[in-house]
Amino acid sequence: MERYTQFLLKHKKLIIGVFVLAAVLCAVLSGLVGVNYNFADYLPDDAASTRALEVMDEEYSQSVPNMRVLVYEVSIPQALAYKEKIADVDGVEEVNWLDDAVDIYEPLELAEQKTVEDWYKDGNALFSVTVDEKKQDSVIPAVREIIGEENCMSGTAVTSVLAPVNTSVEVQQIMFLAVPIIFLILILTTNSWFEPVLFMITIGVAILINRGTNLMFGTVSFVTNAAGSVLQLAVSMDYSIFLLHRFSENREEGLPVEKAMIEAVKQSVGSILSSGLTTVTGFLALVLMRFKIGPDMGWVMSKAIVLSLVSVLCFLPALAISTYRLIDKTQHRTFVPKFDKFAGLVMKLRIPALALVILILPVSFLGQMKNDFFYGGSQVYSTQATQMGRDMEAIDKMFGSSNPVVLMVPKGDMEKEIAMNEELKKLDCVTSVVSYVNSVGNAIPSSFLPSETVSRLYSAHYSRFVITMEAEEKDPDWYEKVNDIRNIGEKYYGDKSQYAGDLVSTEDLKTTITQDNAKVNFLAIAFVFCILLVNFKSLSLPVILTLVIESSIWINLGIPYFRGQTLFYIGYLIISTVQLGATIDYAILFSDRYMDFRKTLPKKEAAFMTLRTCTISILTSAAVLTLAGVILGKVSTNGVLSQLGILIGRGAALSFVLVIFVLPTLLILFDGVIRRTTLHCDFFRKEKEMAETGKAADKEE
Structure with a gap:
């Protein structure tokens, strides 16, 4: 790393120029990236409703009423x-x-x-x-x-047109609020007025490059587009903080500027890469989802974190060395007090804190498994804060909820069509059926009718029934109502019947993304575990750290159940991997410092010193992610983004609490296990100290 850093510093002007030019170019390219707001487009290609839409496109000039x-x-x-x-x-x-x-x-x-x-x-x-x-x-x-x-x-046509306008305005509002607040947090937790500027420039350049390079995907989902920049800013701010904190410590010890930066890169690269890779793998787990919003967000956010790592390890050292005089000139007193008393308080409360979490955890685990969910997009814009939401509520209030389902069956058997048509009309949830036999009647041959009338209902191979259902996703029995229609179609035509519509797509979404859940969570945990295994060369530490963060996730996702809140399943699915990948950094940093202190101190003193030195870094990172999430949750009128923001913000706060109040206790309790299951573990022990003291005394004699 020494040669690498020396090369960067020697060519610092070139490095800065390349990154600035790339950021400007990508800022322009980002305007060309399309944004997709249609949930159905992200269904797997083999989903039944996807195949039905393909058939309808081939057979009819009209699609599903939208x-x-x-x-x-x-x-x-x-x-x-x-x-x-x-x-x-x-x-x-x-x-x-x-x-x-x-x-x-x-x-x-x-x-x-x-x-x-x-x-x-x-x-x-x-x-x-x-x-x-x-x-x-x-x-x-x-x-x-x-x-x-x-x-x-x-309807979805209205949402697809108006949502991008609303979201674009909201993203600007979110960044307008988030950037100053994050800047204020950084000012409070650093000793220079200019250091926060370096942090923001470094991650800001990475964000612009990421948004511009999204052009390689053509379009991105609305979730990725709106939440991506805020998440990247909040999640990857840690890396620049780790590096500059080390740089400042080295300079305080009297090292020359360039030597201080070379040492800072060497000292922090392990933590930065471990933190970054756990976040990348957390997002990469989403790539393996069949529901395509997962891969969409997974690829974009993995790329975002990699670009942030590159920016911190290449751009920031060159930028900091070029502007270190500004850092020196803008020094200010420390606004945050020392954490000695806080560390002492945590050590006193460590057993009650662990006992409390042990009591809460089973309840939270069971609660998060019993949440109610929205699987589709029908309720995403139901808020009264927008005209879309107000119009939707006015229509539903006057005429009730309504969803069209298109049922296509092989044509040619008029008796079957008549019987099926009558049976569909008898369903309590069906308010109308538009079909050839219902609108025209079986007495008039299709050859006597205008071609426009026939083409709407009859194609070369299919007869089309447009069924209006009095149902929407927030109804507890919507799934059964869709199945009632499906069962009638299959009764007469078996697997030759085709179904399309928002609720049909939502039914497929439910099947698809619930299957994704266990797989994605397992892989995210497995990826993170493997990285921790390599980083710590320990069998026990990965288990302890992963358990702490997973516990915070279970508590976070259990809260909506006890509040009676319905979650958007896509947000529920994403937060499980995002919170793990983003906040495992806190546990990594804490454990790294604990292992260092443990070489020279007994376990309780090592835990105390770790709390004393690490709390400020972890608090800074958690505060940034918490406030960014809360701002996203409060400003966005998009239900998925709003919930995702609240879950991320609350998850970061919970992860901070468990890392600070529970992890030290676990490290102390399992100190012996950690020592025996960690390679090259050189923990301080009194016996060892006494032996070394005895050898020294023998030499003196």
């Missing part, structure tokens, strides 16, 4: 006029309304009232619209212009 439009206080002729205007918008494939379900030219009193009220209620009309996904950016504002601001629209 927007609901509510127009207040209109007569039937006015509603038909609105329907025609909406249908004329370029990119609108189909508009369904009351006239597709009943004969509106007969008195509505004679029609089935339940069906009528699903489309037209108290003079208010609800349209079901199918929008071409490729043209929805122009369709949504066009429809809004037709219906006006006072009316409402909701």
Whole structure:
């Protein structure tokens, strides 16, 4: 490492220039990276709903209805006029309304009232619209212009267009709040006004390079795009803190500037790489998920951490040496008090703290296994803080929850279609069925009908049933309602029936990502364990450290259960690996220092000295990650991002508490086991000291 650091310092201007140029170029390229907000696009290619969508694309020009439009206080002729205007918008494939379900030219009193009220209620009309996904950016504002601001629209087409605008604004707000707060934390925990600037520049350059190089993926998920920069900033800030703290310590010992940096890199590279690699492997575990948001976030965030490591180990040494005079000129008194009294208090409370955690842990473990979840994206933007959320609530309040399911069956057997159509209509959860036999009737041959009417329902090989369900994901029995429709289709057509729609995709999501959970968690733990095994050359320390952080994860995920909160499963799945990878650093740093002190001190004194010297570094890192998570959680109106932020922030705080209050006790209790299961373990022992003292006395004689 000495030659490497000498090379960096010799060519420091070139190194700084390369990183700055790369950051500027990638800042421009980041604007070209697409963002995908559609959960269904991240289903595995072999999922049943994915195959059904492919069949529908091949067989029909229309896809699944993806927007609901509510127009207040209109007569039937006015509603038909609105329907025609909406249908004329370029990119609108189909508009369904009351006239597709009943004969509106007969008195509505004679029609089935339940069906009528699903489309037209108290003079208010609800349209079901199918929008071409490729043209929805122009369709949504066009429809809004037709219906006006006072009316409402909701659905995945609306979300896909408006969510990027909202999220972009929110990401700016999050960074605007997070950066000053993180900067303030760094000022309070360092001795120079300029050191925090170095930290922020170093990680800021890594963030810009990461965002620009995301262009290699073409598009990234909304979760990755919105949370990635905040996570990278919060998670990788440790590395620069570790390096500059060592640099400052070496200079205080009287080393020349360049020698101090060379030694700092040598001293900290092990901890930095171990911390970085555990975080990278935590994110890489997500790559093995079948639900594609996992690989999306896994690759992007693994790359982000690697770039942060490169920036800290290449860019920061060159930058710090070039500006060390500014560090010296901007020195200030220490704002944070010494941690001697705190370390003493922790040592006194260590047994009660361990006992408390042992009592809480089984309850938390069981609680986190019984959480309720949202698996799809229907509830992501249900907050009242946005127009999307307000419109969604207004439509649901007036007409109830509604989700379209498209059922496609092989055409040709009219008797089966009639029987299946009648059985579908009898389901309590079904509010309407738009099909050939229901809309046209079996008495009229398809050859006598306009080709446009036939093509909507009949293709070359399939007959299409557009079923409107009174159900949404927040209903406890939504899964059973989807299965009721599936069972009817399979009763008549077996495995030849095809299903598509938001709830059908959500059903596939539930199956896919619950299968991913155990695999991803196991692999994340295994990866981290292997890195700890190599780093510490110990069989026992990896078990102790992993157990401490996993305990904090169980407590973190058990809290929502006891609060009666429903979690988005994708956030639940991601936090398990992110919290492990991001906060295992605290345990690594603590154990590294403990092992160093243990060479010259008894176990209790070693634990005390570790608390005294490490608490400030761990507190800084945990505070940064906690506040970044809380800001993300409070500012974002995206339900997944908001929950993920809160879980990350709370998880960082819990990991800090367990590392500081529980890990020292475990290291003391298992001191003998650690000594016997660790290679080249040279722990201080009184017998050893006495033997060495005796040898020295013999030599003197």
